Amino acid sequence: MNINHSSTPIVRRYLNLRWSINTRLIILFLALSIIPTSIVAYYNLTLARGEITELARENLMELSRSTAHRIGQLLTENQRTSATLAGEPSVVQFLTASEQERQALVPQVQQTLENFSATHPDYGRARVAGCERHRPGLAGRNPGG
Secondary structure (H helix, E strand, O other): OOOOHHHOHHHHHHHHOOOOHHHHHHHHHHHHHHHHHHHHHHHHHHHHHHHHHHHHHHHHHHHHHHHHHHHHHHHHHHHHHHHHHHOOHHHHHHHHOOHHHHHHHHHHHHHHHHHHHHHOOOOOOOOOOOOHHHOOOOOOOOOOO
Protein backbone atom coordinates (compact mmCIF):
# COMPACT_ATOMS: atom_id res chain seq x y z
CA MET A 1 0.00 0.00 0.00
CA ASN A 2 2.79 2.31 -0.61
CA ILE A 3 1.55 5.13 -2.82
CA ASN A 4 4.17 6.94 -4.72
CA HIS A 5 3.00 10.54 -5.08
CA SER A 6 5.68 11.45 -7.50
CA SER A 7 4.26 9.04 -10.00
CA THR A 8 0.93 10.81 -10.32
CA PRO A 9 1.00 13.40 -13.10
CA ILE A 10 -0.62 16.26 -11.09
CA VAL A 11 1.74 16.00 -8.09
CA ARG A 12 4.75 15.67 -10.34
CA ARG A 13 3.68 18.77 -12.23
CA TYR A 14 3.50 20.93 -9.08
CA LEU A 15 6.64 19.48 -7.53
CA ASN A 16 8.72 20.10 -10.60
CA LEU A 17 7.07 23.50 -11.19
CA ARG A 18 6.72 22.80 -14.82
CA TRP A 19 4.23 25.43 -15.60
CA SER A 20 3.79 26.71 -19.06
CA ILE A 21 5.43 29.95 -20.08
CA ASN A 22 1.99 31.61 -20.21
CA THR A 23 1.28 30.78 -16.58
CA ARG A 24 4.71 31.98 -15.48
CA LEU A 25 4.32 35.27 -17.37
CA ILE A 26 0.85 35.87 -15.92
CA ILE A 27 2.14 35.33 -12.38
CA LEU A 28 5.16 37.55 -13.04
CA PHE A 29 3.09 40.39 -14.48
CA LEU A 30 0.56 40.16 -11.63
CA ALA A 31 3.38 40.39 -9.10
CA LEU A 32 4.96 43.28 -11.00
CA SER A 33 1.66 45.18 -11.03
CA ILE A 34 0.33 44.36 -7.55
CA ILE A 35 3.48 45.03 -5.52
CA PRO A 36 4.19 48.60 -6.75
CA THR A 37 0.49 49.45 -6.70
CA SER A 38 0.29 48.28 -3.08
CA ILE A 39 3.31 50.37 -2.14
CA VAL A 40 1.86 53.49 -3.79
CA ALA A 41 -1.54 52.89 -2.19
CA TYR A 42 0.06 52.54 1.27
CA TYR A 43 2.12 55.70 0.74
CA ASN A 44 -0.95 57.66 -0.38
CA LEU A 45 -2.97 56.37 2.57
CA THR A 46 -0.27 57.36 5.05
CA LEU A 47 0.18 60.78 3.46
CA ALA A 48 -3.56 61.46 3.32
CA ARG A 49 -4.02 60.37 6.94
CA GLY A 50 -1.30 62.80 8.05
CA GLU A 51 -2.77 65.67 6.05
CA ILE A 52 -6.29 65.04 7.37
CA THR A 53 -4.96 64.91 10.92
CA GLU A 54 -3.13 68.19 10.45
CA LEU A 55 -6.18 69.83 8.87
CA ALA A 56 -8.39 68.67 11.75
CA ARG A 57 -5.84 69.98 14.26
CA GLU A 58 -5.74 73.38 12.53
CA ASN A 59 -9.55 73.59 12.46
CA LEU A 60 -9.79 72.72 16.15
CA MET A 61 -7.13 75.29 17.03
CA GLU A 62 -8.98 77.97 15.08
CA LEU A 63 -12.24 77.01 16.76
CA SER A 64 -10.64 77.13 20.22
CA ARG A 65 -9.08 80.55 19.48
CA SER A 66 -12.43 81.85 18.28
CA THR A 67 -14.23 80.50 21.34
CA ALA A 68 -11.60 81.95 23.67
CA HIS A 69 -11.93 85.32 21.94
CA ARG A 70 -15.72 85.30 22.31
CA ILE A 71 -15.46 84.35 25.98
CA GLY A 72 -12.93 87.15 26.48
CA GLN A 73 -15.30 89.62 24.83
CA LEU A 74 -18.17 88.43 27.01
CA LEU A 75 -16.10 88.79 30.17
CA THR A 76 -14.95 92.25 29.16
CA GLU A 77 -18.51 93.28 28.39
CA ASN A 78 -19.73 91.94 31.73
CA GLN A 79 -16.92 93.74 33.55
CA ARG A 80 -17.80 97.02 31.83
CA THR A 81 -21.49 96.51 32.57
CA SER A 82 -20.74 95.82 36.22
CA ALA A 83 -18.58 98.94 36.37
CA THR A 84 -21.38 100.97 34.77
CA LEU A 85 -23.95 99.68 37.27
CA ALA A 86 -21.57 100.18 40.17
CA GLY A 87 -21.11 103.80 39.10
CA GLU A 88 -24.84 104.59 39.17
CA PRO A 89 -25.48 107.14 41.92
CA SER A 90 -28.40 105.21 43.39
CA VAL A 91 -26.34 102.00 43.51
CA VAL A 92 -23.35 103.81 45.08
CA GLN A 93 -25.65 105.35 47.66
CA PHE A 94 -27.20 101.93 48.36
CA LEU A 95 -23.82 100.23 48.77
CA THR A 96 -22.46 102.89 51.12
CA ALA A 97 -25.62 103.22 53.24
CA SER A 98 -26.29 101.58 56.58
CA GLU A 99 -28.71 98.66 56.87
CA GLN A 100 -31.69 100.87 57.80
CA GLU A 101 -30.98 103.32 54.96
CA ARG A 102 -30.64 100.43 52.50
CA GLN A 103 -34.19 99.27 53.13
CA ALA A 104 -35.47 102.68 52.08
CA LEU A 105 -33.24 102.70 48.94
CA VAL A 106 -34.26 99.22 47.68
CA PRO A 107 -37.13 100.45 45.45
CA GLN A 108 -34.91 103.08 43.82
CA VAL A 109 -32.08 100.60 43.19
CA GLN A 110 -34.54 97.99 41.98
CA GLN A 111 -35.94 100.51 39.48
CA THR A 112 -32.40 101.20 38.25
CA LEU A 113 -31.82 97.48 37.78
CA GLU A 114 -35.15 97.03 35.98
CA ASN A 115 -34.28 99.92 33.66
CA PHE A 116 -30.96 98.23 32.98
CA SER A 117 -32.69 94.92 32.24
CA ALA A 118 -35.10 96.65 29.87
CA THR A 119 -32.27 98.25 27.90
CA HIS A 120 -30.02 95.17 27.95
CA PRO A 121 -32.12 92.19 26.81
CA ASP A 122 -29.07 89.87 26.83
CA TYR A 123 -29.05 89.97 30.62
CA GLY A 124 -31.60 88.30 32.84
CA ARG A 125 -33.82 90.30 35.09
CA ALA A 126 -31.54 92.06 37.56
CA ARG A 127 -32.66 92.51 41.16
CA VAL A 128 -31.29 93.27 44.56
CA ALA A 129 -30.30 89.99 46.21
CA GLY A 130 -32.29 89.12 49.31
CA CYS A 131 -34.93 91.79 48.68
CA GLU A 132 -37.60 89.68 47.00
CA ARG A 133 -39.93 90.41 49.91
CA HIS A 134 -40.13 94.02 48.70
CA ARG A 135 -41.16 92.88 45.21
CA PRO A 136 -43.30 89.76 45.70
CA GLY A 137 -44.03 89.30 41.99
CA LEU A 138 -40.33 89.19 41.15
CA ALA A 139 -39.22 86.22 43.22
CA GLY A 140 -39.19 82.88 41.46
CA ARG A 141 -39.41 84.27 37.93
CA ASN A 142 -37.32 82.84 35.15
CA PRO A 143 -34.34 85.17 34.47
CA GLY A 144 -34.76 86.96 31.20
CA GLY A 145 -38.42 86.02 31.02
